[in-house]
Amino acid sequence: xxxxxxxxxxxxxxxxxxxxxxxxxxxxxxxxxxxxxxxxxxxxxxxxxxxxxxxxxxxxxxxxxxxxxxxxxxxxxxxxxxxxxxxxxxxxxxxxxxxxxxxxxxxxxxxxxxxxxxxxxxxxxxxxxxxxxxxxxxxxxxxxxxxxxxxxxxxxxxxxxxxxxxxxxxxxxxxxxxxxxxxxxxxxxxxxxxxxxxxxxxxxxxxxxxxxxxxxxxxxxxxxxxxxxxxxxxxxxxxxxxxxxxxxxxxxxxxxxxxxxxxxxxxxxxxxxxxxxxxxxxxxxxxxxxxxxxxxxxxxxxxxxxxxxxxxxxxxxxxxxxxxxxxxxxxxxxxxxxxxxxxxxxxxxxxxxxxxxxxxxxxxxxxxxxxxxxxxxxxxxxxxxxxxxxxxxxxxxxxxxxxxxxxxxxxxxxxxxxxxxxxxxxxxxxxxxxxxxxxxxxxxxxxx
Amino acid sequence: xxxxxxxxxxxxxxxxxxxxxxxxxxxxxxxxxxxxxxxxxxxxxxxxxxxxxxxxxxxxxxxxxxxxxxxxxxxxxxxxxxxxxxxxxxxxxxxxxxxxxxxxxxxxxxxxxxxxxxxxxxxxxxxxxxxxxxxxxxxxxxxxxxxxxxxxxxxxxxxxxxxxxxxxxxxxxxxxxxxxxxxxxxxxxxxxxxxxxxxxxxxxxxxxxxxxxxxxxxxxxxxxxxxxxxxxxxxxxxxxxxxxxxxxxxxxxxxxxxxxxxxxxxxxxxxxxxxxxxxxxxxxxxxxxxxxxxxxxxxxxxxxxxxxxxxxxxxxxxxxxxxxxxxxxxxxxxxxxxxxxxxxxxxxxxxxxxxxxxxxxxxxxxxxxxxxxxxxxxxxxxxxxxxxxxxxxxxxxxxxxxxxxxxxxxxxxxxxxxxxxxxxxxxxxxxxxxxxxxxxxxxxxxxxxxxxxxxxxxxxxxxxxxxxxxxxxxxxxxxxxxxxxxxxxxxxxxxxx
Numbered sequence: 001x002x003x004x005x006x007x008x009x010x011x012x013x014x015x016x017x018x019x020x021x022x023x024x025x026x027x028x029x030x031x032x033x034x035x036x037x038x039x040x041x042x043x044x045x046x047x048x049x050x051x052x053x054x055x056x057x058x059x060x061x062x063x064x065x066x067x068x069x070x071x072x073x074x075x076x077x078x079x080x081x082x083x084x085x086x087x088x089x090x091x092x093x094x095x096x097x098x099x100x101x102x103x104x105x106x107x108x109x110x111x112x113x114x115x116x117x118x119x120x121x122x123x124x125x126x127x128x129x130x131x132x133x134x135x136x137x138x139x140x141x142x143x144x145x146x147x148x149x150x151x152x153x154x155x156x157x158x159x160x161x162x163x164x165x166x167x168x169x170x171x172x173x174x175x176x177x178x179x180x181x182x183x184x185x186x187x188x189x190x191x192x193x194x195x196x197x198x199x200x201x202x203x204x205x206x207x208x209x210x211x212x213x214x215x216x217x218x219x220x221x222x223x224x225x226x227x228x229x230x231x232x233x234x235x236x237x238x239x240x241x242x243x244x245x246x247x248x249x250x251x252x253x254x255x256x257x258x259x260x261x262x263x264x265x266x267x268x269x270x271x272x273x274x275x276x277x278x279x280x281x282x283x284x285x286x287x288x289x290x291x292x293x294x295x296x297x298x299x300x301x302x303x304x305x306x307x308x309x310x311x312x313x314x315x316x317x318x319x320x321x322x323x324x325x326x327x328x329x330x331x332x333x334x335x336x337x338x339x340x341x342x343x344x345x346x347x348x349x350x351x352x353x354x355x356x357x358x359x360x361x362x363x364x365x366x367x368x369x370x371x372x373x374x375x376x377x378x379x380x381x382x383x384x385x386x387x388x389x390x391x392x393x394x395x396x397x398x399x400x401x402x403x404x405x406x407x408x409x410x411x412x413x414x415x416x417x418x419x420x421x422x423x424x425x426x427x428x429x430x431x432x433x434x435x436x437x438x439x440x441x442x443x444x445x446x447x448x
Numbered sequence: 449x450x451x452x453x454x455x456x457x458x459x460x461x462x463x464x465x466x467x468x469x470x471x472x473x474x475x476x477x478x479x480x481x482x483x484x485x486x487x488x489x490x491x492x493x494x495x496x497x498x499x500x501x502x503x504x505x506x507x508x509x510x511x512x513x514x515x516x517x518x519x520x521x522x523x524x525x526x527x528x529x530x531x532x533x534x535x536x537x538x539x540x541x542x543x544x545x546x547x548x549x550x551x552x553x554x555x556x557x558x559x560x561x562x563x564x565x566x567x568x569x570x571x572x573x574x575x576x577x578x579x580x581x582x583x584x585x586x587x588x589x590x591x592x593x594x595x596x597x598x599x600x601x602x603x604x605x606x607x608x609x610x611x612x613x614x615x616x617x618x619x620x621x622x623x624x625x626x627x628x629x630x631x632x633x634x635x636x637x638x639x640x641x642x643x644x645x646x647x648x649x650x651x652x653x654x655x656x657x658x659x660x661x662x663x664x665x666x667x668x669x670x671x672x673x674x675x676x677x678x679x680x681x682x683x684x685x686x687x688x689x690x691x692x693x694x695x696x697x698x699x700x701x702x703x704x705x706x707x708x709x710x711x712x713x714x715x716x717x718x719x720x721x722x723x724x725x726x727x728x729x730x731x732x733x734x735x736x737x738x739x740x741x742x743x744x745x746x747x748x749x750x751x752x753x754x755x756x757x758x759x760x761x762x763x764x765x766x767x768x769x770x771x772x773x774x775x776x777x778x779x780x781x782x783x784x785x786x787x788x789x790x791x792x793x794x795x796x797x798x799x800x801x802x803x804x805x806x807x808x809x810x811x812x813x814x815x816x817x818x819x820x821x822x823x824x825x826x827x828x829x830x831x832x833x834x835x836x837x838x839x840x841x842x843x844x845x846x847x848x849x850x851x852x853x854x855x856x857x858x859x860x861x862x863x864x865x866x867x868x869x870x871x872x873x874x875x876x877x878x879x880x881x882x883x884x885x886x887x888x889x890x891x892x893x894x895x896x897x898x899x900x901x902x903x904x905x906x907x908x909x910x911x912x913x914x915x916x917x918x919x920x921x922x923x924x925x926x927x928x929x930x931x932x933x934x935x936x937x938x939x940x941x942x943x944x945x
Binding site: 001003004005006010011013014015017018019020023025026027028029030031033034035036039040041042043044045046048051052054055056057058059060061062063064065066067068070072074075076078082084086087088089090091092093094095096097098099100101102103104105106107108109111112113114115117118119121122123127128129131132134135136137138145163165166168169171172173175176177178219221246247248249250251254263270271272273274275276277278288294295296297298299300301302303305307308309311312313314316317318319320321322323324326327328329330331332333334335337341343344345346347348349350351352353354356357359360361363364382384399403408411430433434437 | 465467468469472475476477478479481482484485486487488489491494495496498499500501503504505506507508509510512515516518519520522523524525526527528529530531534536539541542543544545547549550551552553554555556557558559560561562563564565568569570571572574575582585586588597598599600601603604608611631632633635636637638639640641642645682683685687688711712713714715716719720728730734736737738739740741742743758779780781782783784785786787788789790791793796797799800801802803804805806807808809810812813815816817819820823824835836838859860863868869871874888889890891892918920923924925926927928929930932933934937938939940941
């Protein structure tokens with residue numbers, strides 16, 4: 001086996017040195033009753049070329065954004081990834097170390113994560129960021145748990161316009177600890193109903209959780225939501241599923257958010273059928289010690305040279321065990337660093353330009369598609385790169401028809417919102433050209 | 449005095465590299481974008497001005513070359529599996545095959561959207577379905593959820609299922625039994641599920657004894673969380689009796705599968721009475737660790753727990769694969785979308801490359817390598833549990849402590865010799881542990897080099913202890929002031945103006 005260097009002769013020499021006759025003797029502690037007496041029912045080994053052929057055959061059965069016009073977003077966005085990102089994350093020095101427990105030989109990972117933490121703070125306009133969570137939904141769930149720890153309150157108010165899977169995950173996590181949930185409706189503008197928010201908020205509420213741009217594509221006005229939450233001593237948690245929006249949209253930190261979570265895969269990692277992804281998690285200085293996850297801090301070595309270490313470990317499970325702020329251990333360092341590489345490559349101008357390109361293309365598509373007979377805009381609020389169309393025909397049938405033209409036209413919202421079963425969520429990114437958008441309009445019956 | 453002689457650890461040219469924020473120049477760019485082919489409306493025409501941002505102060509402005517140099521330079525300050533021996537105990541730092549990386553990047557996987565129609569995702573679903581079968585077979589279980597993103601996430605998912613199972617029978621119960629040798633994630637996970645932790649002491653042989661479990665087992669215990677093989681590298685040889693005791697009072701047996709790499713094809717946790725086990729794909733199944741993720745922690749389970757699995761599950765009907773969301777008793781979801789899919793592609797490719805016999809061979813050689821190190825270092829270092837080990841062996845600094853040399857000094861000196869240190873000061877039940885896990889992907893020559901370095905360090909502890917206290921000498925930085933980092937936390941760069 002090419003991954004196992006020791007030959008039979010090597011093994012024999014080692015067995016002799018140990019003083020046993022066979023490997024079997026080394027397993028003597030395993031009771032005979034629980035020994036497996038047959039080979040594993042796993043197919044026999046394949047050569048590299050065979051395995052590549054078989055796995056490629058599976059990959060080829062899937063649609064992908066190279067072969068289809070992709071107008072599907074809904075929390076997983078088709079953005080361009082500069083070539084250097086892939087080359088950099090494939091460097092063995094980033095790809096193959098463990099979590100940086102020995103800082104003297106992990107300064108590369110540590111400095112990169114320190115820079116990542118800073119970049120997330122700059123992007124969200126928050127004070128501190130951790131070194132990554134699994135992905136956006138569980139990061140948002142952890143934010144709800146953190147608000148519960150800070151306030152000692154056990155009720156969460158969550159906007160219905162938050163990604164349905166983020167809501168589901170938060171519910172799963174919080175229900176273990178008896179935290180209850182209430183959902184705030186969205187208005188005809190497609191934004192969270194601030195009147196209803198004010199009614200639901202009380203001194204029993206630990207946090208208000210909203211998303212912006214929300215799942216319906218609409219940008220929330222966060223400032224009044226923050227004020228409403230703070231008025232009752234609750235925290236505002238803002239989830240950002242589409243981080244590219246932050247190139248142009250006012251950052252949650254500037255609007256009074258207390259915790260900002262989100263999905264970083266849009267920053268250069270891509271679709272990957274939903275993962276691996278990376279959850280980002282940022283908060284205010286005063287809540288720093290309540291944060292879940294790893295933190296990288298600056299310090300110096302014995303000779304006074306600047307360097308970086310994992311720090312504030314007293315929050316973590318390996319020290320605090322059952323009193324830890326979270327059980328998270330392995331998270332998403334490489335993907336976090338990939339998103340940092342993306343932000344650094346784009347820079348302030350590139351992040352703005354790509355956001356503006358998304359905004360303009362989506363605005364063009366929105367205009368164009370809303371004029372097609374049988375389609376209209378469902379919500380009036382401002383959008384970034386996604387919007388909701390109300391359709392005369394069933395959305396499912398429309399999407400099926402588009403597949404024949406190699407177009408994945410969006411999401412049938414009835415899947416998550418019974419009240420929007422006549423609606424389609426359409427996403428347009430910098431990857432969709434004008435001819436593609438025109439082809440979509442044409443396929444829907446919009447002429448030209 | 450810091451010399452390491454003719455060993456693989458040496459000095460080389462390493463470049464300094466400041467933070468990226470201290471570099472660049474206004475107007476310098478590293479990106480390119482396609483031309484705007486739609487009307488160039490101003491942002492404030494499309495979005496009210498009060499919802500827009502002015503800019504992102506502090507973001508660096510650098511070229512593509514700058515980005516490559518920056519990350520390449522800092523990457524060279526890392527030790528990694530590709531460079532050499534990384535015997536971090538309980539972390540299974542095996543070689544990460546490159547074909548796996550190629551497969552995960554195939555456009556049919558990397559550019560597939562999780563919400564694209566099932567009929568256009570059959571390859572992804574088939575891969576997940578087959579991977580579930582393989583993992584279930586290795587673990588001796590009935591079903592596997594692929595959703596959890598890491599080992600601790602798998603623990604959480606497993607314990608949530610156990611809680612849902614008990615709740616469905618009328619009482620979620622209130623306690624979880626955890627041996628003292630357990631990883632810290634086990635108690636932290638229990639707390640996240642609202643359970644109180646009841647510690648169980650290991651017996652003198654380093655394993656959990658049935659007698660000790662029987663004493664604390666009652667009808668309020670939801671589960672026991674055992675790690676087998678455990679963090680001492682020992683097979684929990686009373687696990688069958690322990691399972692019977694726990695089951696008799698209606699409890700569940702959760703196994704932390706972090707150390708599955710030692711028993712593939714040899715013994716299956718499911719056959720030992722385990723009800724739930726998480727499988728760390730970034731350990732046993734070759735997903736690269738990436739400096740702390742991404743990993744994945746699929747959870748294998750017995751069929752009585754299947755109704756509680758997270759949604760969606762992957763099902764097969766005839767030749768067609770589909771995602772099943774209609775599972776009324778499900779705990780819900782633990783992450784968005786189906787799974788950390790790219791990780792699954794790598795582990796699938798690995799399993800197909802190794803095959804049935806290869807997986808067993810991997811476990812045999814992993815155990816052989818660990819026992820070889822143990823046998824060669826016994827006597828030089830104190831071995832608290834003197835019996836054959838499984839995938840890892842645990843020594844202490846007891847023999848070196850006479851010279852005021854401690855585990856940390858030994859670990860740091862290993863760096864000078866060109867090796868990554870073992871896991872240190874864990875498990876907590878061994879004072880000043882050095883936990884060494886070689887894995888199967890290391891040759892006898894590498895192990896011999898490591899053994900020689902460990903022996904020289906023991907000699908240095910007697911003859912020249914100061915060189916150990918000051919170690920490491922060769923890396924770019926030496927021991928870091930961790931107290932300062934924690935007392936005056938500086939977690940980010942800030943613009944000066």
